[in-house]
Amino acid sequence: MAENFETALIAYARKVEAKLEVLLPFLAGNRLQDAMRYAALSEGKRLRPFFVLASAKLHGVSEPRALTVAAALEMIHCYSLVHDDLPAMDNDNLRRGRATTHKKFDEATAILAGDALLTFAFEVLAEAGESSVLIAALARAAGPRGMAGGQMLDIEAETKGFASLNDISKMQRQKTGALFEFACTAGPMMAGEDVTAMHDYAENIGLAFQIADDILDVESTSTALGKATQKDSTQGKATFVDFFGLDGAKQEASRLVENAKAALVTYEASVEMLREAADFMIARRK
């Protein structure tokens, strides 16, 4: 992992957290706000915000403007984690090394905090005067044809399984790919410029990220990841590793990362950090 990228990732994460702190200040006696803060301000890689900020920089969009979009996207990512962890969904007690929101508070509060983070993300974007094009893109990425639809397919697979590589790819494109695609294309969208190159980059890193997740799920431990591992195999749900084999999955992930880097060829400069970010998608230790 290049020093350059890791340093930038951490620096951007701190800026996004500072922005989230401003957007979600502590309010004494406000239980909903407490739960929203717990869900949004816990430690995280802030990978989706990174891609917003990096793609914005590549397209000459100011950092303050990009930070608002990055924070809104992170709130949507965090809401999805809160709801996915609920007993009726994945029933997880541990997330980023801490109690999940419904364990720390209660289920009703976790449901509402998720709802409120999702809604507030759109409030923040709209109040900042972002275009309806950008807002529509985020809603599409998070909604029934994006993340929410992907989570439904993932839940259905618990009983039906995944019949083919195509099924699992479709689920992952919706469940996690769509938000990465929004993140990577947010820069050109804000600048009113062509999104094609960043769209190709995003498609490849999104899938690579998921394959790397499935590999980590097999190879890592709960302690290192800060969340439960080997859930998919326990639930009898096929993963990319099942379809490709462990070595095949690693090769496929590498191939996708090379594709992602190649997509950046249209940018003549300033792309080194995004190339390193592509490497990071599968070199993660957690």
Added chain:
Amino acid sequence: MAENFETALIAYARKVEAKLEVLLPFLAGNRLQDAMRYAALSEGKRLRPFFVLASAKLHGVSEPRALTVAAALEMIHCYSLVHDDLPAMDNDNLRRGRATTHKKFDEATAILAGDALLTFAFEVLAEAGESSVLIAALARAAGPRGMAGGQMLDIEAETKGFASLNDISKMQRQKTGALFEFACTAGPMMAGEDVTAMHDYAENIGLAFQIADDILDVESTSTALGKATQKDSTQGKATFVDFFGLDGAKQEASRLVENAKAALVTYEASVEMLREAADFMIARRK
């Protein structure tokens, strides 16, 4: 109840349902879409969409444009019902005379269908090119300082109770008042005109509606309402009826309706239907 208003309410409801049917078409084998349709297309008064359409008409906004906003608002109202009915929240099995969404499907599907309806509402508005002012107003009304925050206060009152009329009014202004306010001001907002009169109208009818709800909760039966009654008193949660008494509550509701009507004085014509709508807020039989 004047014939004029009741006819218009039903006619508008059918138009909103036709719009929802277009926005949420049947998709074979799509469980999430099935659940979204179940939640959004079930029979309802479509009161919030009515106020969008009526206020749009008053401000010369085209009906097709207003129908998109009305349908988006109804999706948000329906999502809130799906989540409020969940076992971890109000734990209701009956809604509009049918099984609630989590009883018809399952909890995970109901949580996701609610999330998806909420997100899709913003997608629909943004894709239609509505302004960030309007989108921000809806997100504010539905979010932590609006509906979601109000639902949290209502849940907290199950253990803490409501200490004062001010507490219960604050909860109701957020939980139900905020969406009514959005509905009534959507017309002038779309037209880029002054929202003051419709804002005053909305504040008064929103509160009147809640007081009428509490009165119905005491006086009506589950069969007539199509949902559980006397839940508040069973839960030991104070209502407007507790603070005002039954007769006092009726008088207060009437006073608010008169205030609402008076707010319309700035409109020189075309207001008769909204006056009748104000009467309807407390004359409802269900």
